[in-house]
Amino acid sequence: MLSFTTLHHLYVHIPFCHRICPYCSFHKHTPGGADMNAFVDALLMEVEKHALAPRTIFFGGGTPTMLSDTHLERLLDGLRQRMDMSQVVEFTLEANPRTVTASKAAVMRRHGVTRVSLGIQSWDETALKTLGRDHSPPEAEETWQVLRDAGFPSLSLDLMFSVPGQTLESWRRTLEKSLELRPDHLSAYNLNYEEDTDFFRRLKTGEFQTDPETDAQLFEMAIDMLEARGFEHYEISNYALPGHRSTHNEAYWFGADYLGIGPGAFSTMAGCRWKNIADTPRYISMTLSGQDTVVEREELTEEQRLTERFGLELRTARGLPLDLVAPRASRLLDTLSVQGLVEYDSRFVRLTRQGKLLADPVAVALLTSA
Ligand code: SF4
Secondary structure (H helix, E strand, O other): OOOOEOOOEEEEEEOEOOOOOOOOOOOOEOOOOOOHHHHHHHHHHHHHOOOEOOOEEEEEEOOHHHOOHHHHHHHHHHHHHHOOOOOOOEEEEEEOOOOOOHHHHHHHHHOOOOEEEEEEEOOOHHHHHHOOOOOOHHHHHHHHHHHHHHOOOEEEEEEEEOOOOOOHHHHHHHHHHHHHOOOOEEEEEEOOOOOOOHHHHHHHOOOOOOOHHHHHHHHHHHHHHHHHOOOEEEEOOEEEOOOOOOHHHHHHHOOOOEEEEOOOOEEEEOOEEEEEOOOHHHHHHHHHOOOOOEEEEEEOOHHHHHHHHHHHHOOEOOOEEHHHHOOOOHHHHHHHHHOOOEEEOOOEEEEOHHHHOOHHHHHHHHHHHO
């Protein structure tokens, strides 16, 4: 009999998307002629190597709901046969509008998915067009209703602000429309111009401009509107009703070990980080022929771990443990506190609302003082 190892957090990468959004830097591509049966076989083979008993599972991408009902069913069923699922407390699947039917939602529910994160980004047609999204607001709403009807215990909406051309009014309408749908959780990401994306090139040529003042107003509008409706701002880009925080994402932010499977997926365990090959056909053929798909592997240095902790934990409502910062930064802490950027008690340092607007520079200042 197999003996399972409790690995707390499992990530599964599904790299397929209908269309490629011009701001996206994840490992993703259109399905092309990909052999989906072989892809599912490869994921299952990779999982089988580990004999896992995870607490959280997260299917991200890409667009996991691009898999057909049949392929998704095979994958979810196959996972159940190869892992001990008895300890799973949260099972999230990322979805995009137009890729979820009632029958697919039923497959997900039947196989234990507890949480769906729907990437709608905006309810504004113009913003959706700028973002290169391939769905309309009515299609997003229809998908939301399908997910609600399927009875998932926790549903999240993914939104984006600081989209070129976006006004305060358009963002307000997007937040209002989102709240009307009564999500349990909301993610609101500030658009990032990642290198190697079309948006980055357009920023560099001057077609797009950034405006930190407007970004701050958009960010604060989200905090005001969502907190007024009972959402806890538990991480800079994330808001949850009581009991609906993402346990899986909190695990990343607080430095827990996780295993990533699939093309381009990262894993971090026992101070070592590795990455699978970000080439789907090669990932499939290498896995199925028993070859190692890991292409990068590094031991994290103490400095890297500390940098990550400062960068991630300071963004959370809990904050960064004071014993990481003090005593060498006590004068800086006082200065930042007088400036209204941080507050701290005997255990944790937290960003104030003003500090959240300057999260990265504050983290760097604290790190270089510690
Ligand atoms: S749907 Fe998501 S993963 Fe796919 S290209 Fe767009 S942003 Fe990237």
